Amino acid sequence: MLSDIQISRQTELRAIADIAVQMGLKPDEFRSYGVTRAKVDLQVLPRLAAQPKGKMVLVTAITPTPFGEGKTVTSIGLTQALHQLGKRVCACLRQPSMGPVFGIKGGAAGGGNAQIVPMEELNLHLTGDIHAVSAAHNLAAAAIDARLHHEQRLGAEEFTRQSGLIALNIDPQRVVWNRVMDHNDRALRNIRIGLGNNGPERQCSFDITAASELMAVLALSRDLADMRTRIGNLLLAFDEQGQAITAEQLGVAGAMAAILREAIEPTLMQTINGAPCLIHTGPFANIAHGNSSVIADEIALGLNEIVVTEGGFGSDMGFEKFCNIKARASGVTPDCVVLVATLKALKSHAGVTASEINYPNLAALQQGMSNLAWHIANVKQYGLPVVVAINRFPDDTADELEWLRTAAIEAGADAVELSQAFADGADGATDLAKAVITCLQQQVAFLPLYNPDEGLMQSLQQLARRGYGASEVELSTQAQQQLAQIEALGGNHLPICMAKTQMSISHDPRLKGAPSGFVLPIVGLKLNAGAGFVTAFAGNIMTMPGLGIKPGYLKLDIDDNGDIQGF
Template sequence: MTLRPIADVGAELGLSPDDVHPWGTHRAKVSLGALAKQGGRQGRLVLVSAINPTPPGEGKTTMSVALAMGLRRRGRKVVAALREPSLGPVFGVKGGGTGGGQASLEPAADINLHFTGDLHAITSANNLLAALVDNAVYYGHPVAIDSTRVRWRRALDMNDRFLRNVIVGLGGKAHGVPREGAFDITAASEVMAILALSENLKDLEARLGRVVVGHSPDGKPVRARDVDAAAAMVALLKDALMPNLVQTREGGPALVHAGPFGNIAHGCSSVVGTRMGLAYADEVVTEAGFGFDLGAEKFLDIKCRSTGLWPRGVVLVVTLRALKYQGGAPLARVADPDADALARGFDHLEKHLESVRAFGLPAVLCVNRFPQDTESELDALRAFGKERGVETAVCEGFTRGGEGSLELADRVLAMLDATDAAPPQPRFLYDVKQSPEEKVRAIARTVYGADDVAFTASARKDLEMVRELGGAELPVCMAKTHLSLSDDPTKQGRPRGFTLTVREVRLSAGAGFMVALTGDILTMPGLPKEPAARRITVHEDGRITGLMQGE
């Protein structure tokens, strides 16, 4: 495989050489100034989501890349706007996040590892703020901070359960003030969310300045701007705010930028990356993390509310193995034919289609085909979709690249063309002026199918603090398991008659939302017993293998 010069990839989109800043041989940053040159041009936005996956995932990124390849083969000027991988999953359970097989982003190893340094910049900005906060605790200057009420956490782009709870400041007076602290994975940091939602450098600095880091001895909130952190953080993030340009395996353009997790953060690539794509391409293929219940809901209720953008339609990725898993088949047997489990899994798919309709959006079912899938099973899925007025496309992008994605491309183009006369208009699940409790209930009842929501005593106390800090009218970012529609990962299919429990609420004032944590969701994951890091090999010629599943 020979990659195209990155300048040629940018030129295909219409980007000038002055706006494409090479970052190595096959990576580049795109100048923020390129946005203004297009005079408000707007392409068609396609949101790729999925049903709830099996633990290894269902290839949603692979299908996003495949769709972009298929549309390009149909002569469309298309760009994929996707998230950056985090080193946590790369070395943890899932491996690399650049698609797979013949439908991948390139250079895959570079993207999955250090890429253009964005994750490093976000981690550094997060920890600079942590250092400035603890410095203010130590000196009482430029503002006094109560050491027992520091809210800001440190970050690391790695799964490390030993850092979930730490004690800092040990060693005597010269080394700090002892207190309990914690680490989040960088993808769950509010700085990541802020970068992903910022429109420009000025907006970035304003959002960073609003971050609540702790409280003064008299109980007043202390923000990042009070410790003079915002401008210095922007200095670290200046280059990171520019979208990254890479290419698909077939040479098509892709903007890969920002990477908040879908289950513990808002799960969408950057606003500036999406806007850049819409300014230069006919179609922009973007994805939201995990199932429709997580990433897509946040994409629509948080990102689209913030930007005024709205997709033309949804591509809902399904696999037969995930349907059978949601139908009760053991994970070890999901590759086997099982008509009963598949039929039960359709109930799970039905709930996701209901959620898509709740937002007023059309959908196409995209089947990521695996070798063991049988025609009779695929026919059953096609019939299910047809009964509900939803087209189904079987995609073989993993094995055949763009050529295997033409059916999907054609189905999506037909969906988009049908919306040209009357594009779907924004339809949110809740009004931000509703109470936080009402907003959480709207999501839980409409998207998860919950009967009600319970708030623990600790969560209710958190909500009191959110109100005191002026965050009651912000959108809600739900932190929930990706393996179930409920907050219990063992409840497969379409759970009914359950109550969702919110155990903690955090205010992300800079990002512009509150985070409601449910179940056992942790903002610092741990490595599995057999981490992906153990299968990685660096060869004598510098090639790296083992980053992706199946290598």
């Protein structure tokens, strides 16, 4: 079989303007970036407001393993199959971060014959949205330190006389706005800035751009005005009296919004068989909410019968955050859920090692089935129908596949279908597409997991018990203090964005399968007043990944023609 990039390059691409018109956009509602990408103008939103809305299919997965579950391949393959069946369909996917691209993942355009193309354009820069988020975020960081420097250099009275601005008296030890970059760089997790009389000196750190609250603002905003308001509400620091200082008070919110004026527009691309796909906002459902944007969904739902999107990692992560954060911001709830699983991954949950993972092992599969059963039950508690997609690998045996199909139905799945989209593209996902179409005919009574109006502590307890299977939540001393501060700042009734390991339903990556009865430790809480949620940190969670011993960038290069090699 050809490599992913070879398949991408031999695909006969349609002009992106043709894809846009096919989807129902008018010529003045998009701007082409060359022949393969286009920005969709937000002026389309008022026109679509009164349109009947399509159905939303949310693709999620079991708990991730090192063997890969193929969630993006399944999302794209399903989109291709629905397109081939004559449905008006659009995928809404997140833009890949260059951190994983150059780190371990190597790309996030799908794979095989289920890809967004051209894959190298999607994986590298695209139309620059993530860089725009980095620039706007770091402008706020620079503005904070510049204000600190000038106020301390001149004193409050002289600063006001020279600048005409009121001194903010920022407490340098209580700046809560870090810096960001779109690379994995563990050396920047803890740094000291202001050295050499460029101070004041203080501790700081970098997060990866996808973890920026500004990325969440971009994803959850409904239009430019909403984005501008949210940016103004960003909590940047506290003054010496303990009062909050926002981006609006610092005077930087308008400039940040200006930087993001085009980044708020989704980028239109296409699948291998010419189905439209809107790419917008960033990944990482372990440290962010991990979903595509509200605006991309709104545009796609207004123009199509079916929209396929995906939430990052397992159903305890991106799916949960779609349902409890994004759905509250957009009013859009899923109509059907596709839950991706593989024989390899389930055996991995039973402790089977990489050297043995490709061999038949029904006993291990039966033990690992507990993880899939948990995720099926998790989706069903939201009142949603679930189709299990078994992503088939060449070494999978018919007997084990049939056992898994039966077990998944017995666990509560509405349907179970094999997916071979990687090898066969749309043809390999046709049965899955037909099962999804059938599920979309069901009436859905969506049930969120918790009610934020009951307060943060109650929401944390509900999320821990119902969302992860914990017996209780335990807040550290620091988290208790932060909870009191968030309540005082008026954030007690916001939804929760849990930052936790993606490698287990629990907070402990060593706990595989379906752990229960554990205590969920919350070591910190952070108010994201612009995004409109509170981040809860379940254990020591890194918001800046590091590069591994053999990073993905070692494979990348350009040939004599300037074409990228190694994806």
